[in-house]
Amino acid sequence: MVPCQNFSRHKELVLKEYLVYKLYQIISLYSYRVRLLRLKMVDKYYGNQTTSYAFVIEPVEILSRRLGGEVRDAKNTHPNACNSYNYNRMAIFQYMIGHIDWSIKALHNITLIEPEPYAPSIPVPFDFDFSGFVDAPYALPAEHLPIKSVKERHFNGYCKPEQQFADAFNYFLNLKDTINYTITTFYYLPQKQRNELIWYTNEFFDIIASDTKRKTRIITKCRTH
Template sequence: MYLVKISFLTCLLISGVISYSQSDTISEIPDTVSIEYFDVFQEVDPIYPEDPLVLFIEMDMKKFYKSKYKDESVPADLTLVLQDSILYTKKIKIKPRGEFRKSHCIFPPIEIKFAKSDTDNIFTEEGNKLKLVTHCKNVSIYEQYVLKEYLCYKMYNLLTDYSFRVRLLEIHYIDKLGKKKPVTKYGFIVESNKSLASRINAYPVKLTGIPLNKTDFDIGNIMAVFQYLIGNPDWVVSALHNVKLYKLINPLKFDPVPVPYDFDYSGMVNTDYAVPDEKLGITSVRQRVYMGYCIPEEDLRKVLDYYIQNKDHFYALVNNCGLLNNFHKNEMLIYMNEFFEVIENPFRVKTDIESTCKRQ
């Protein structure tokens, strides 16, 4: 099976679908590399976005495009390439996900499902399903949206381990029938609930009705300020809307920990489809509104100082992302500048945060 796939990928190389140099080859995984210890979310330096993993997804593209209207899975072949070597090839099923993006996107986010019997799946820690964020539309700006949302996840990773890890991907979509041209776009994998729960030694809480001020005090306030940093109005803890709750096994930690996800509606990503709720009193997601609860001034100051301590890391993370074009990179940096102008100014903290926070 590997030999067949190697030949197929070699043909793609020759035809120019993949832009490797002539000296590059795709071969079997070297004997010195063991997939048993391969970490999908391996991170060498948190302020340097890692090189993307290369995925090939071969499927009936026409059937996939239609599947979002029928809520059906489509069979596909997934090939993972690491350092120009095929790590493995698997039979998978792909299913579009995300209610809004299924209706809005030509190529919506997808769920990759492995067979439960697949014991040598390197994504075993993720369960048998993977959430994959895709480019949505075949327009260059949408690929920039993907990179910006990916960076939002990485920024939150800098602040706390109680966050979803992500891994950048270079994805080659191949039509099995050869009727549609191959498409190469960036995307990213989001860590599963199962993996996160195991990593932080917790279990998920699926009960709605728990407000932000009944979650872990420190993490809840770090999260609220983060949502303000990226200008994200699209989250509600009590409704579990774009937030997961986890109860730590630690008996000294009673309140659940909130973990945010889905940042495409934020001002930092600034997608052309992001529209804030009218109830918030803003007309654009680029207008920040603090949605956290009011806390004692000294506690708020500690949280804001924590962000100031990480300021250089935030800027470095964005500046070090070579795949982000200059326009969108500058847009992110300017938006961050505006955040730090607020939190470094005591008067602006009172007018922009303390005056709009929710009363306990």
């Protein structure tokens, strides 16, 4: 990903999206690898030069080879046909970062990896610039959703047994310190930006640590179709 404009705000958007990929690597081995670049761009007509950040994403062919599986390109795969263990963590991660611009059935911002023939597919998310965590100025929620801003969280995952939800919540709570440390020590972003991201993720941890909040904001909001 390359910043579309040479403004500090747009450079920060690139850095924040790169950071999301690094956070998901904490959550799951089934994640895209990314590499941050310092990019010098030259205007071939006027000779002007500018330096910015960018990142490159692992090609899907290398991803599948590294994970020892095959890419499943079939659309209309029902989320309940995915590996529940990995699907639940992916869906809750998307909620953590305030991201609803994804779909298993449409293969929208999701790669499905089949670890072995006929095994349940494992979803690998990508393209997070429409998340509340990144908070791009052009990111708007779909009109049919009950939120006005991408900073507002809305759970886009399918319903699962409550014990599966509880296991996934506990998994994230156990990783809270690691996630916050990764954000705090991401020195490419200014301190103010890092503090805002910590506040945003801590809001998520506050929700999943409360039986009442996680039930009213996640479990009862899950999708059935």
